[in-house]
Amino acid sequence: MATQEETFKKLVAHCKEYGFVFPSSDIYDGLGAVYDYGQNGVELKNNIKKYWWDSMTLLHENIVGIDAAIFMHPTVWKASGHVDAFNDPLIDNRDSKKRYRADVLIEDQIAKIDEKIEKELAKARKRFGENFDEELYKQTNERVKEHVEHRDTLHERYSKAMNDNDLAELKQIILDEEIVCPISGTRNWTDVRQFNLMFQTEMGSTADGAMKIYLRPETAQGIFVNFLNVQKTGRMKIPFGIAQIGKAFRNEIVARQFVFRMREFEQMEMQFFVRPGEELKWFEHWKQFRLRWHKALGLGDEKYRFHDHEKLAHYANAATDIEFEMPFGFKEVEGIHSRTNFDLSQHAKYSGKKMEYFDPELNQSYTPYVIETSIGVDRMFLSVMCSAYKEETLEGGDTRVVLNLPPVLAPVKACVMPLVKKDGLPEKAREIQEMLKFDFHTNYDEKDSIGKRYRRQDAIGTPFCITVDHDTMTDNSVTVRYRDTMQQERVKIDDLHALIQKAVDPKVLYRKIVGK
Numbered sequence: 001m002a003t004q005e006e007t008f009k010k011l012v013a014h015c016k017e018y019g020f021v022f023p024s025s026d027i028y029d030g031l032g033a034v035y036d037y038g039q040n041g042v043e044l045k046n047n048i049k050k051y052w053w054d055s056m057t058l059l060h061e062n063i064v065g066i067d068a069a070i071f072m073h074p075t076v077w078k079a080s081g082h083v084d085a086f087n088d089p090l091i092d093n094r095d096s097k098k099r100y101r102a103d104v105l106i107e108d109q110i111a112k113i114d115e116k117i118e119k120e121l122a123k124a125r126k127r128f129g130e131n132f133d134e135e136l137y138k139q140t141n142e143r144v145k146e147h148v149e150h151r152d153t154l155h156e157r158y159s160k161a162m163n164d165n166d167l168a169e170l171k172q173i174i175l176d177e178e179i180v181c182p183i184s185g186t187r188n189w190t191d192v193r194q195f196n197l198m199f200q201t202e203m204g205s206t207a208d209g210a211m212k213i214y215l216r217p218e219t220a221q222g223i224f225v226n227f228l229n230v231q232k233t234g235r236m237k238i239p240f241g242i243a244q245i246g247k248a249f250r251n252e253i254v255a256r257q258f259v260f261r262m263r264e265f266e267q268m269e270m271q272f273f274v275r276p277g278e279e280l281k282w283f284e285h286w287k288q289f290r291l292r293w294h295k296a297l298g299l300g301d302e303k304y305r306f307h308d309h310e311k312l313a314h315y316a317n318a319a320t321d322i323e324f325e326m327p328f329g330f331k332e333v334e335g336i337h338s339r340t341n342f343d344l345s346q347h348a349k350y351s352g353k354k355m356e357y358f359d360p361e362l363n364q365s366y367t368p369y370v371i372e373t374s375i376g377v378d379r380m381f382l383s384v385m386c387s388a389y390k391e392e393t394l395e396g397g398d399t400r401v402v403l404n405l406p407p408v409l410a411p412v413k414a415c416v417m418p419l420v421k422k423d424g425l426p427e428k429a430r431e432i433q434e435m436l437k438f439d440f441h442t443n444y445d446e447k448d449s450i451g452k453r454y455r456r457q458d459a460i461g462t463p464f465c466i467t468v469d470h471d472t473m474t475d476n477s478v479t480v481r482y483r484d485t486m487q488q489e490r491v492k493i494d495d496l497h498a499l500i501q502k503a504v505d506p507k508v509l510y511r512k513i514v515g516k
């Protein structure tokens with residue numbers, strides 16, 4: 001059995017080999033944590049974006065979209081707090097010259113202790129069988145007790161240091177825990193420094209007086225600064241939402257795990273404006289709605305969990321992550337935050353413009369509160385790929401790599417293949433492709449054996465292969481081969497459209513989400 005790490009490596013290689021994701025500037029050996037999407041990747045990514053966009057703007061008449069520019073007035077980032085506080089604590093190892101996030105080094109250390117505890121518990125579970133009382137064991141077994149105490153003290157010390165922004169204490173924890181650099185194996189650490197994650201550039205020529213501007217680190221601020229524009233021109237009534245999909249940039253200190261942590265990535269964010277006092281009700285609503293959106297794809301309900309934040313950002317009064325079980329553990333894919341009226345108030349303060357809403361029902365003006373749902377397109381892409389990638393051994397010992405992608409997201413919905421390259425079969429196959437191409441993204445393939453052609457389609461997750469053979473010329477039927485079951489069935493050409501449509505129809509998912 002391959003370990004999860006090996007499988008993940010294979011997935012990354014598969015993404016490159018089959019045109020899903022390439023390293024950026026590949027011929028120059030790539031650029032750290034920047035990736036390009038290939039011919040299949042971009043289709044899958046676009047399908048994810050459409051599924052999100054429509055679930056916001058089609059299913060809700062009170063949610064509209066915008067597309068704000070990446071460049072924004074620099075004061076936006078002063079007001080939002082990013083200039084002063086969008087930092088990560090970094091530390092360098094003097095021997096390997098490698099840079100790390102101090103918080104991540106400590107969190108990994110905590111995770112290691114957790115693993116030790118779990119190992120002990122697993123052993124005991126096996127030994128004591130059904131009668132095992134986990135809580136009692138934790139309190140009485142000396143070794144486990146020691147680990148638990150160590151973990152709790154460390155966690156408390158770490159949380160306090162983070163809350164107090166105490167960089168010297170973060171370093172001291174790393175020293176006290178004897179954390180070593182994974183590359184050099186030494187404890188030769190520099191001091192911990194704050195590192196701002198925003199990329200900067202200059203706008204205008206120097207003669208004009210160039211202005212320092214930032215590449216946006218989140219798309220949300222484009223929504224906040226357009227709150228009044230949209231509310232007034234769209235005659236929006238509270239509660240209402242503004243949705244946006246767009247690029248964001250963060251100069252991540254340690255970028256790893258493929259498209260999980262990139263320096264240029266894409267976000268799908270929705271800010272929902274509500275009456276003050278009603279935010280926690282809406283927070284709960286959006287938590288549940290977003291979980292249903294994920295689950296409707298059928299990747300496996302058990303692969304999701306909420307992770308409520310203990311430490312809240314200074315502007316938030318509730319926050320949770322939706323985590324997905326990746327091969328490297330449960331990881332955040334989406335954040336849902338109750339951001340109070342912090343952002344609108346800050347922009348009102350810095351711009352001098354009133355960012356208020358007159359509520360005709362209450363006959364009063366107020367600064368709305370905001371619930372945000374924020375999901376990374378690339379992390380969503382990765383979770384879909386991780387759950388879809390399968391290596392299967394077939395009867396007779398053959399193997400295949402198949403992507404069990406939800407059909408609605410699959411880059412190619414069907415591939416049409418003539419059994420042989422003669423007797424008018426290619427022409428017939430082309431005719432069928434012509435018939436389908438206005439509604440579905442299709443491929444045509446006449447090269448190699450049918451078996452090889454099936455494998456190529458399995459590897460990119462195409463749900464249907466349609467084979468034209470000699471009988472087709474007389475009975476107007478084709479053989480449809482299903483990706484997941486590999487079963488084959490004779491289908492009338494006239495019924496093909498409906499068969500594919502049924503499988504890739506997003507309406508089925510939307511109904512699941514809204515419970516109809």
Ligand code: ATP
Pocket residue numbers: 218250252259260261262263265266267332333334335374375376377378379380
């Ligand atoms: P993390 O703790 O993993 O750095 P975050 O809490 O900073 O993430 P948010 O600021 O809440 O992330 O951003 C919202 C979403 O944007 C995340 O849930 C994630 O899906 C996505 N995202 C954030 N940073 C990156 C990145 N560097 N690469 C890819 N996606 C990202």
